[in-house]
Amino acid sequence: MTVDSAKLIEIIEAMADKITENREYLTQLDSAIGDADHGINMSKGFRAVVGKISGMAEKDCGAILKTVGMTLVSNVGGASGPLYGTAFMRAGQAVAGKTALDFNDLISVLEAALEGIKDRGKAEKGEKTIVDALEPAVEALKMHREEGSRVALREAVEAARRGMEYTKEILARKGRASYLGERSVGHQDPGATSSYIMLEALTARLLEGKQS
Amino acid sequence: MTVDSAKLIEIIEAMADKITENREYLTQLDSAIGDADHGINMSKGFRAVVGKISGMAEKDCGAILKTVGMTLVSNVGGASGPLYGTAFMRAGQAVAGKTALDFNDLISVLEAALEGIKDRGKAEKGEKTIVDALEPAVEALKMHREEGSRVALREAVEAARRGMEYTKEILARKGRASYLGERSVGHQDPGATSSYIMLEALTARLLEGKQS
Amino acid sequence: MKKLINNPEVVVEEMLQGMVAAYPQFVKKLEGFNVVVRADAPVKGKVALVSGGGSGHEPAHAGYVGKGMLDAGVAGAVFTSPTPDQIFEAIKAVDGGAGVLLIIKNYTGDVMNFQMAGEMAEMEGIKVDSVVVNDDVAVENSTYTVGRRGIAGTVFVHKIAGAKAQAGGTLEEVKVVAEKVIKNVRSMGMALTPCIVPAAGKPTFTIGEDEMEIGMGIHGEPGTTRTKLMKADEVVDHFMSKILADMPMETGDEVAVMVNGLSGTPLMELFILNRRASQILAGKGIKIYRTFVGEFMTSLEMAGASITLLKLDEELKSLLDAPADTPAFKQL
Amino acid sequence: MKKLINNPEVVVEEMLQGMVAAYPQFVKKLEGFNVVVRADAPVKGKVALVSGGGSGHEPAHAGYVGKGMLDAGVAGAVFTSPTPDQIFEAIKAVDGGAGVLLIIKNYTGDVMNFQMAGEMAEMEGIKVDSVVVNDDVAVENSTYTVGRRGIAGTVFVHKIAGAKAQAGGTLEEVKVVAEKVIKNVRSMGMALTPCIVPAAGKPTFTIGEDEMEIGMGIHGEPGTTRTKLMKADEVVDHFMSKILADMPMETGDEVAVMVNGLSGTPLMELFILNRRASQILAGKGIKIYRTFVGEFMTSLEMAGASITLLKLDEELKSLLDAPADTPAFKQL
Ligand SMILES: Nc1ncnc2c1ncn2[C@@H]1O[C@H](COP(=O)(O)OP(=O)(O)O)[C@@H](O)[C@H]1O
Ligand SMILES: Nc1ncnc2c1ncn2[C@@H]1O[C@H](COP(=O)(O)OP(=O)(O)O)[C@@H](O)[C@H]1O
Numbered sequence A, B: 001m002t003v004d005s006a007k008l009i010e011i012i013e014a015m016a017d018k019i020t021e022n023r024e025y026l027t028q029l030d031s032a033i034g035d036a037d038h039g040i041n042m043s044k045g046f047r048a049v050v051g052k053i054s055g056m057a058e059k060d061c062g063a064i065l066k067t068v069g070m071t072l073v074s075n076v077g078g079a080s081g082p083l084y085g086t087a088f089m090r091a092g093q094a095v096a097g098k099t100a101l102d103f104n105d106l107i108s109v110l111e112a113a114l115e116g117i118k119d120r121g122k123a124e125k126g127e128k129t130i131v132d133a134l135e136p137a138v139e140a141l142k143m144h145r146e147e148g149s150r151v152a153l154r155e156a157v158e159a160a161r162r163g164m165e166y167t168k169e170i171l172a173r174k175g176r177a178s179y180l181g182e183r184s185v186g187h188q189d190p191g192a193t194s195s196y197i198m199l200e201a202l203t204a205r206l207l208e209g210k211q212s
Numbered sequence C, D: 001m002k003k004l005i006n007n008p009e010v011v012v013e014e015m016l017q018g019m020v021a022a023y024p025q026f027v028k029k030l031e032g033f034n035v036v037v038r039a040d041a042p043v044k045g046k047v048a049l050v051s052g053g054g055s056g057h058e059p060a061h062a063g064y065v066g067k068g069m070l071d072a073g074v075a076g077a078v079f080t081s082p083t084p085d086q087i088f089e090a091i092k093a094v095d096g097g098a099g100v101l102l103i104i105k106n107y108t109g110d111v112m113n114f115q116m117a118g119e120m121a122e123m124e125g126i127k128v129d130s131v132v133v134n135d136d137v138a139v140e141n142s143t144y145t146v147g148r149r150g151i152a153g154t155v156f157v158h159k160i161a162g163a164k165a166q167a168g169g170t171l172e173e174v175k176v177v178a179e180k181v182i183k184n185v186r187s188m189g190m191a192l193t194p195c196i197v198p199a200a201g202k203p204t205f206t207i208g209e210d211e212m213e214i215g216m217g218i219h220g221e222p223g224t225t226r227t228k229l230m231k232a233d234e235v236v237d238h239f240m241s242k243i244l245a246d247m248p249m250e251t252g253d254e255v256a257v258m259v260n261g262l263s264g265t266p267l268m269e270l271f272i273l274n275r276r277a278s279q280i281l282a283g284k285g286i287k288i289y290r291t292f293v294g295e296f297m298t299s300l301e302m303a304g305a306s307i308t309l310l311k312l313d314e315e316l317k318s319l320l321d322a323p324a325d326t327p328a329f330k331q332l
């Protein structure tokens, strides 16, 4: 697989579409254990992102990802703004100057994104956050690296989905849901869900028409 | 008919009972075109009245009525407090010093009450107020005076009832309901209703066990 | 009925107790009466201002008791005018020898109860006079009716007459300036939801999710018309046109603006209303001298708002600017 | 959704426009940003205070911008922390050369966004420091979680740190006193009804006619427990015991009390709550130095309230007493 700048922009637009489609759903998850704004904030942020990157096909992938990150930081607000913003900025740093990304680059991008989120948010797996979907995905990607991008990506998305599902069972220890204590159990984490949605959009776009 | 002080106290207690029984009803009428307090205020006032007059059987009828008036003034508030308060105070003046009231005295009492209300409230018949029930009652009483107290009282209550019903058809020009303009039409006036209730209680008590 | 109360029968007493516990530097309560007076009452030689009305309009009226505004606030039962004896006690407690002005909102009950109290006070040799506030343009004025209601504009009467009294005005002078305010103040209000009188336990009216009441007073009584929900700007446009039709103004005129919340409406929405009001005034070349946005004259938990305009001259401006120090209205 | 608004997408902008139209003597808005700063910003040589957070908490935060309190209030989307670039603009606009203190409420989003802004400002050579307010005792504090939320107690930080800065304190001194307030302030809240985020259009939670949420924050998020409706006194008893368990006090200690309405609850009920709070404190021999009853840190149209206690020493008392002149908090 190879992702050039134009393709990267398409992938990010696909993520934006999916986030917007799931605006109400994410907001509803956030009303159960948060403040009912996750979908609103994320879709507002990605709307701004789409406006910013549409003309960037001539730029390198690192610059595009950095722009996405900065746009999210300055348009989303709340917890997810700095978290996803940092994720994309770090991802951009990881592939700075590259005009095309291969599968190994993609792994670096996602690793950097995860590290960015963990640095910024200080969360570990099992605290009912974005990390619960994203970390298993990155692990799966690395574990299945040798089996090719198709298998690895499918495994990654599946791992993210399981991580997202798992957030229902655990108590929140980070973010706004942590104020609820025991009452947070039984509800799926909005941030883990938005991560899963973005990973799914990425994978779908990458595997489109791909045979093996 | 003769009403001595003890009997007068009984009559007033009967009025108080009826007002209290109709607390919700009067309040509900007042929520449609007023501020939802007529029953609350009147029953609070009559509760105080009952406490004040229970030991007054040795006093003359004028003093008892005056006490009722003063107690209503200082416990009811709103429009009905000064209106009914003045009515009873004037009624008391009309029979000052008397230890028993005959039918003519009773007519004077009700006339004085009506004048008190009209002086205080400046309302005329047809403005959707207490006057619409009380004035027809006094008129009927006088018109049927020669036919004896039983007939006259029954006619008076019937006139009050008709007056009260008539308030549904007219526009309020006095009191809080007048702010509603056309919207006051179709609703029965709370004050006319409480007047009718009191007159009915009075008549029922007077005619109790009476043959003709 | 969802209320943070203990017992509907004693909400007014408990509220006033909580209020004097909060603000002993400003106010004290008259033992045995639901009357709040300045902590330093009576103020010798100063004309005293007494206002009041039913409860449920907090911070009116006790919240405006203090230096530069009222000397006493008399609290009736919820939405029910206080009784003459209460008002009489208030008058006696605050009379400092220079006379007492009663500031009455134009409701039949209030007018009668305050007048009876005034007569009682005069019989005791206290000089009493009164003014009646009737700022609500929602209600058509007519010689056949009792005229307009008094609503949020009353707070401007408290402020300006209070400043005049604080500055040493005589009873007559204070009354004259109070009447000048009354002549130049107009309001109009609306509501989105009803409210529940604690002792009644039920809403005063029902209203659909997509409806509002225009021409709402402050006693949970229905408004003058019911309409479909309007946007904030449409509401303001309607209010301003009613107010300005009733009190025409010209380019260069100066006004004070009050955007008053009935209590259930958040400040955010009041500011959105004020945005439009200020645009309209700017468009007409009317100068905004001061604006007050907040909850000044409420109606229990009702959601809704009113807009008040007060046309100013130099005298009113300087009295509006004078310092005031009360629990609910402060000006440095 | 019954709201007096025009368009859910622009409520924050329109609110701030309405606010600066109302109070040009106090505040101005930074062109292109939802940031309100003192009309006379930057104040040369004075430490500047910047606070902010999601919108929907009005009068917080812009309402506290003015002499003796904040220099800037940064307004995020409803219930959403503002973004770093907004906060950065605020910092630049108010820095008078003596440094800037960021007053942050302890929410993950607020902390991260303010910190990023602080880093941006430091890169431009502006001296920036910050404090994080966490007064809500409803949330168990634990090293495994993010700790407590910041709620109404934040207003005391604004007031006292603001007075210190106004008096010429250095950035370090202002920070030290802000931290003293944070160490000595505790709050707890509850709600009777949910609220509706304008852009979401639906209530954040549903609740029965006979239920209430205890341990409510200020973002429409559910509280820590749901119970049957309690009487006002029971609510206060519960709050006071939680607060006093967390911050033990002795006879002779002095406190400031804040009874804060979340917005839908009328002032009447807040005073009824204060009545009980004052009784409890009196019973324990704790002296009430000052009380504030009103809407200081709201949650859209939610009905509910919080109680805050601030333990005072001589320094905090004198800073609390210092004059303040802002749209929403005035002290003569
Ligand atoms: N410290 C953290 N690390 C990682 N993710 C976090 C952290 N805190 C919160 N989150 C994520 O952020 C999501 C909430 O985002 P959002 O609703 O946009 O922000 P806010 O809580 O400020 O309203 C949560 O569902 C959680 O997944
Ligand atoms: N001027 C008046 N003259 C006679 N009756 C009046 C007048 N104004 C009001 N009322 C009566 O008072 C009743 C309302 O009483 P109440 O609800 O106790 O007082 P308020 O209107 O102050 O709440 C009305 O239904 C009407 O009958």
Ligand SMILES: [Mg+2]
Pocket: A030, A034, A035, A036, A037, A038, A078, A176
């Ligand atoms: Mg959220």
Ligand SMILES: [Mg+2]
Pocket: B030, B034, B035, B036, B037, B038, B078, B176
């Ligand atoms: Mg009534």
Ligand SMILES: [Mg+2]
Pocket: B035, B037, B078, B079, C054, C079, C080, C081, C109
């Ligand atoms: Mg009434």
Ligand SMILES: [Mg+2]
Pocket: A035, A037, A078, A079, D054, D079, D080, D081, D109
């Ligand atoms: Mg949020």
